[in-house]
Structure formats: C-alpha cells, structure tokens
Ligand SMILES: *[C@@H]1O[C@H](CO)[C@@H](O)[C@H](O)[C@H]1NC(C)=O
Ligand SMILES: *[C@@H]1O[C@H](CO)[C@@H](O)[C@H](O)[C@H]1NC(C)=O
C-alpha cells in the first residue's frame with residue numbers, strides 16, 4: 001500500500017545508481033559510497049544513552065546510593081541493566097537519579113538535585129543501543145545502506161526525558177539539542193561536498209526532528225535539508241498513551257526504569273492525541289464521562305496529575321500537540337499497518353487502576369493509523385510542501401520497522417530514493 005501525494009522524478013541514471021547501491025559488494029559496508037547525501041538518524045524513545053555523576057547535594061533514597069557508594073565520577077545511568085543485574089539494590093537509586101524535577105524559578109525541568117547528566121556521544125550512532133535485545137534502535141539501517149559512521153552517517157541523540165516545549169517557554173534541554181544539531185547538519189553537509197542532509201527519525205525522534213525543522217529558518221532548511229524521512233510517527237500522538245499514563249497511577253516500587261509514562265518526565269505529557277486529528281471521537285470511555293482529544297487536561301487531572309502539572313501541560317506541550325506543521329522540506333513518512341493498535345480505552349466504572357477494556361483499530365501496535373493518515377492533510381495539503389510521500393508497510397510493528405529484514409529493505413530503499421529524487 002503506498003500513496004504518493006506529490007512529484008518524484010526518477011531518471012534512468014538514478015535507477016542505475018540505485019541498482020549499484022543494492023548490489024554493492026559484501027564487505028564494503030564501512031566505506032561511504034560517494035554521491036550519497038549524508039544521513040542523520042534521530043533514534044526513538046530511550047535509545048540515547050545517558051551518563052550521570054553525583055555531587056554532595058545528592059540525597060540518596062536508600063543507603064545503596066549516593067556519593068559514598070557511587071563515587072563522583074561519570075557512570076552510565078541509562079541504559080545499564082547490566083549494573084542492575086550485578087547489584088539489584090541500585091534500582092531505586094537509578095530510578096531516583098533519572099527523575100526530573102520542575103524548577104519553578106527557572107520555569108523549566110531539570111535533573112534531580114545533586115545529579116548531573118549528559119547525553120553520550122552526540123553526533124554518532126555508535127551509542128544507540130538497548131541492553132534488552134528485544135528492543136531496537138534505528139541504527140540497523142546503516143548496515144543496509146552504504147553509510148559510514150562519521151563520514152556520511154551521524155546520530156542526533158537527545159535526552160528523552162525532556163521534550164521540545166512551546167516557543168517562548170524555557171526548555172534548556174531542547175535548546176541544547178538544537179544548538180548541537182544545527183552545526184552537526186552544517187558540518188555533515190560541508191564534509192560531503194556541500195550536499196544537504198537527510199534527516200531520518202524513528203518514533204519519538206520525530207518530535208525532536210519536526211520541532212527542530214520548524215524552528216529553523218526556511219533558507220537554512222533549503223540549503224541544508226534534502227529530505228526528512230519519518231518512521232513510525234503521525235500528525236499527533238495516539239490514544240495508547242492515555243492507557244500508559246493511567247497505568248502509572250498510584251505509586252508502586254519501580255520494576256523497570258525510564259519507561260514512557262514516568263510521571264516526572266516532561267516527555268510523558270508530550271504525545272497526546274490532538275483534536276485536529278481525532279476531533280470529538282471518545283478516546284477514553286467511562287460510564288460518567290467520555291474523554292476526547294479536547295479533554296486531555298481533564299483526563300490528566302482524573303488520573304492524578306496535580307493542577308500545576310496540568311497547567312504545565314497546557315502551557316508547554318499542548319500548543320505543540322495541536323500544531324503539527326508541514327516541514328516544508330521534502331518528506332517521506334513510513335508506517336506499519338495491520339497490527340492491532342489502541343483506538344479507545346474503556347474504564348467503564350471509572351476506576352483507572354483497573355485493567356481497561358481496549359478497543360483496537362489499525363496501526364503498528366503503538367501508532368494509530370488515524371494519526372498517520374492525518375499527515376496527508378497536515379503535510380500533503382500544505383501548498384508550500386512540494387513533496388510528500390506516505391508509505392504504509394503491511395504487518396509491520398513499531399519496532400519491526402527498524403528490525404524486520406523486509407521492512408528495513410523498504411526503509412533503506414526509501415532513504416535511497418530520497419537521496420536520489422529531484423524533489424525541488
Ligand atoms: C554499567 O555499569 C557498570 C557498573 O557501574 C559498568 O561497569 C558498565 O560499564 C556499565 N555499562 C555501560 C554500558 O556503560
Ligand atoms: C461515551 O461514548 C460512547 C460511544 O463511544 C457513547 O455510547 C456514550 O453514550 C458516551 N457516554 C457519555 C457519558 O457521554
């Protein structure tokens with residue numbers, strides 16, 4: 001299934017080049033193929049690695065943590081299940097050290113007092129990883145396209161606990177990300193014969209990518225961005241996030257770390273369904289009240305967020321949720337379909353700590369098809385968006401898109417097509 005909204009010109013020369021890329025000799029994978037536009041990957045949620053170090057200000061939640069036990073040096077906080085296997089008493093420590101606090105004076109989120117963190121190895125994809133082999137990061141594409149790390153392949157990690165916030169609102173983490181990605185893009189272009197770059201995002205990486213693009217001046221985009229390939233993301237969040245957040249109601253000891261929906265994370269409130277996409281469809285159904293995409297603030301209050309947190313959602317996240325814009329950079333969206341995906345959640349008795357009845361629709365298991373199809377209008381119908389292509393890959397899950405061989409083949413061929421398309 002493929003819908004091609006706009007123009008794409010493939011010349012015979014391009015076909016020849018494509019063929020030569022596909023049939024490149026084995027073993028050539030560490031060498032960059034000349035002629036390729038540089039590619040910068042933005043990974044999905046929690047693929048980026050975080051290091052931390054503690055200061056004396058840190059107040060440990062248990063005797064297993066703190067400067068006395070963990071020292072003052074940098075250590076791998078995320079993702080390090082290996083350390084937790086060796087010493088399970090570190091779990092509440094890591095949980096505590098990963099949490100964010102909201103600094104009222106600064107009007108922004110920051111690390112917990114006494115904890116400093118940094119994203120590991122910005123600029124390269126080498127550090128994209130999960131300890132858990134069932135979880136995937138987007139890095140695999142480089143094996144299939146002829147991309148060489150540091151030459152024409154780069155990684156743009158971000159601290160997934162934070163999120164882009166509405167313009168004019170303090171968001172130091174996202175500001176730092178923008179300030180790092182801009183020169184990375186420029187350097188990647190300049191060291192590759194001034195060719196503009198292709199940004200490729202997976203999942204939550206789309207949020208950082210689209211906000212980065214949106215806030216870059218148009219002449220800069222035209223000069224430096226060849227194409228944006230967005231994998232597994234739509235024009236807003238999906239209803240499944242509401243189940244995730246409801247399920248984090250009440251406090252139980254952490255069994256896993258940094259899962260989407262950790263209530264202290266700014267990112268937990270960033271990917272709600274938008275009224276532009278879902279209109280007045282009930283997304284959460286109870287006997288007494290239905291919650292549509294318009295009712296996210298009420299929903300948050302109902303599942304236990306404080307008035308201050310709800311207000312923060314309105315001010316920081318909601319304006320972005322509701323204003324997905326065409327990137328005005330040639331764009332290909334690739335999404336899985338044919339996998340049951342949450343459409344609606346029923347807590348009939350209004351007890352949100354109970355297991356809900358879930359009504360499934362189509363999607364990739366995480367991203368609902370409705371928000372994907374909304375891109376045709378939000379992006380495809382924008383008169384300034386000259387090229388937009390949406391590719392739907394049957395029977396492909398959210399992580400299968402970047403790990404199943406057949407799906408990866410499609411992803412790579414779309415990246416190569418973006419590379420070669422005359423999309424001006
Ligand atoms: C995880 O932590 C352990 C112990 O602190 C350390 O030896 C190991 O290198 C860390 N893992 C990673 C991937 O950094
Ligand atoms: C909620 O929506 C359902 C349809 O999904 C409808 O049947 C029901 O009457 C609505 N309930 C309320 C309280 O509005």
Ligand SMILES: *[C@@H]1O[C@H](CO)[C@@H](O)[C@H](O)[C@H]1NC(C)=O
Nearest residue numbers: 349350351352353354355356
């Ligand atoms: C809500 O459901 C949970 C889990 O089934 C149960 O323990 C709790 O008592 C219920 N609360 C109410 C108010 O019925």
Ligand SMILES: *[C@@H]1O[C@H](CO)[C@@H](O)[C@H](O)[C@H]1NC(C)=O
Nearest residue numbers: 001337338339393394395396
């Ligand atoms: C999708 O998977 C189902 C069940 O495995 C299979 O019957 C169907 O043929 C598949 N569809 C496509 C288009 O691959």
